Amino acid sequence: MDRATAFRALRDLGAAAWFGGSLMGVSGLNAAADAAGGPADRQRVATAGWSAWTPFARAALAATLAGGIGQLAVRRGDDDAVGVGLAVAAAGLTAGTAVLGARDDTPQPAIRVAEWAVPVLLAGVILSGARR
DSSP, X not given: OOHHHXXXXXXXXXXXXXXXXXXXXXXXIHHHHHHTSXXXXXXXXXXXXHHHHHHHHHHHHHHHHHHHHHHHHHHOOXXXXXXXXXXXXXXXXXXXXXXXXXXXXXXXXXXXXXXXXXXXXXXXXXXXXXXX
């Protein structure tokens, strides 16, 4: 396997895991937390779920960025640059939602919009690699 293929596989597997986990979290986990009861129960369930996902999200994020940057270094393609840019934006939003979620004064709609933007950006990462 050549380096470009290895980097692409790393990026694609990382993006797929990150996309799937983020989409399930924002659609399934948050819905389950909403059904758990009052605000304290919702917060407890959401925190437990997102905390369990965090190590996997970090690994997927690292694989996506490492593979994307590696592929960009080897191929220097426009699609590769777009994919890395979208992955960096998704990483920033992922960190931002964690910070916002930890604060008590952040309105839930603001967090929800940011959480939904992450899988949208990651779909762009995946699609940027599909153009080849």
